[in-house]
Amino acid sequence: MKTITVDLDATPSERSYPIHIGSAILSQIELIMTHLPRKRVAIVTNTTVAPLYLERLRSALEKQDVASVPIILPDGEEYKNWQTLNLIFDALLTNRCERGTPVIALGGGVVGDLAGFAAATYLRGVPFIQYPTTLLAQVDSSVGGKTGINHPLGKNMIGAFYQPKVVVADSTILETLPERELRAGIAEVIKYGLIRDSAFLVWIEQNMTKLLARDPEVLIEAIYRSCRNKAEVVEADEHESGVRALLNLGHTFGHAIENALGYGTWLHGEAVAAGTVLAAELSRRMGMISQIDVERIRNIYVQAGLPVAAPNLGPEKYLHLMGLDKKVAGGKMRFILLQRIGEAMVHSDVPAGVLTETLLGCTA
Ligand code: NAD
Ligand code: MG
Numbered sequence: 001m002k003t004i005t006v007d008l009d010a011t012p013s014e015r016s017y018p019i020h021i022g023s024a025i026l027s028q029i030e031l032i033m034t035h036l037p038r039k040r041v042a043i044v045t046n047t048t049v050a051p052l053y054l055e056r057l058r059s060a061l062e063k064q065d066v067a068s069v070p071i072i073l074p075d076g077e078e079y080k081n082w083q084t085l086n087l088i089f090d091a092l093l094t095n096r097c098e099r100g101t102p103v104i105a106l107g108g109g110v111v112g113d114l115a116g117f118a119a120a121t122y123l124r125g126v127p128f129i130q131y132p133t134t135l136l137a138q139v140d141s142s143v144g145g146k147t148g149i150n151h152p153l154g155k156n157m158i159g160a161f162y163q164p165k166v167v168v169a170d171s172t173i174l175e176t177l178p179e180r181e182l183r184a185g186i187a188e189v190i191k192y193g194l195i196r197d198s199a200f201l202v203w204i205e206q207n208m209t210k211l212l213a214r215d216p217e218v219l220i221e222a223i224y225r226s227c228r229n230k231a232e233v234v235e236a237d238e239h240e241s242g243v244r245a246l247l248n249l250g251h252t253f254g255h256a257i258e259n260a261l262g263y264g265t266w267l268h269g270e271a272v273a274a275g276t277v278l279a280a281e282l283s284r285r286m287g288m289i290s291q292i293d294v295e296r297i298r299n300i301y302v303q304a305g306l307p308v309a310a311p312n313l314g315p316e317k318y319l320h321l322m323g324l325d326k327k328v329a330g331g332k333m334r335f336i337l338l339q340r341i342g343e344a345m346v347h348s349d350v351p352a353g354v355l356t357e358t359l360l361g362c363t364a
Contacts, residue, residue: 001025002224006143006231008163008238019143019167019231021223023216026053026131026170027060035127035165038100040067042092044115045106046075049133052176057106057131068104069095073111077263080110080150082158088118102127102165108134108181109141113159116147120162130167134177135185135219136269138169139192139226144234144244155255155263161239169227171219184269186211186304187276189222192229194276194297195246198342200225201300208303246344249336250276253310256321260313273306282358283337286350293341312363315356 001022008015020031029036041061045054050072058068071091073084092103103126105115112130119128132142148159174182189211193201203225204211210218230247237244254275257266266274280297283289298308313321333355337347 021169042069043104044071048075104129106131120160128164130164140188184267187269187273195344253278273301274310310363315359
C-alpha cells in the first residue's frame, strides 16, 4: 500500500488527510478507524456499486463493531441533483445520524460529489470519507474537496469545497469497472502528465497496454502518481484562484462537446481526450508546441482507445457552448494551453481567428 498526505495549510494541520492506495484495502478498516469514535457510519452508494461492494465494506466494519446505515441512490449523472441529495438527508435524519457520524462515499464521482456535499451541509458538516470505485474517482474527483450537484441550468453549479478526512483507493475494485469507464479515467491520468509531469507521461506511454489490462501494480502506480500530482496542485491552490485551473486542460472544449451531444453521450473523459487534442492544436498554432508534440498527444489517446477528433459542430456552436461568443466580440478569452509537454499555462490572448481555424481544422 502507498500513502500520500494532502497538506492543505502551510504546516501539517487538522485538515491534512491521507490518500491510501493499494489492492484489497477496502476491508482494512484500521485505515479509517480514528474517524469512527462513535462506532457508527452512513455509507452512501448506488444501485450498481451496492451489490458489488457494499456488503464487503459493511461486514468489515461490523467486525470492528462499527454499525453502518446504507444509503443506496439511483445510478447516473442525471441523479446528481437536489432530489437525490434530499434522499441522503432523509436517511441521515431518519436514522438520527449525529455530528460525529461520518458519511462514507462508496462509488464513482457522482456518488462522491453527492455524498461530499451532503457531508458538508448536514448538521453544518460531518466527517467525510471517500472510497472511490472508478478510476476517474480514484485519480481525480475523490481528492481535492470539490463537492456538489448539478442544476438544470448548469453542471456542478451548486456545491462546496469540503475536504475528506481520508481517501481509500482500492485498485482491486476497478476489476468490475466497464471498459469504457476505465478508458475515460485514463484521460484524466494522461492530463497530469501533460500539464506538469512529463516523466509520468513517458511512463504512461510505456505502460498503456498493462494499464488497459488492469495490471494491479501498474494501476496502483498510475493512481499514486496521479494523486500525487493532484495533491500538489490542490495544496498550492485549494480554491482555484490560480494553478488549480490548469487541471482543466481540454475541459473547455470537452464541456462544449458533452453539452452539445447531451451529457452521457460521450463520457467526460472521452470529451476531455478530444478536447485536449484541440487544446494541443491551439497551442501549436499559438507557436507553443510542435506538430510532433501534437502527434504524440494524439497517439497517447489513440493508444488508450479514446476519441481524438471532436464532433464537427461548426466553430460558432463551439464558441457559443464555451460561452465565448460574447467574449470573442469583447476580445478576452482564457484557455489552458501547453507551453511544452509537461507544462501548462493559462493564456488570455488567443486571437479569435486562430481559435476558429483550430476548430475548423480539427473536428471530424
Ligand atoms: P460515475 O460516478 O457515474 O460512475 C460511472 C459508472 O460506473 C456508474 O454507472 C457507476 O455506478 C459505475 N461504477 C462505479 N464503480 C464501479 C465499479 N467498481 N464496478 C462497476 N461499476 C462501477 O462516473 P465517474 O466518472 O466516476 O464520475 C463522474 C462525476 O464526477 C461527474 O459528475 C463529475 O462532475 C464528477 N467529478 C468531480 C470532480 C471533483 O473534483 N469533485 C472531478 C472530476 C469529476
Ligand atoms: Mg475532468
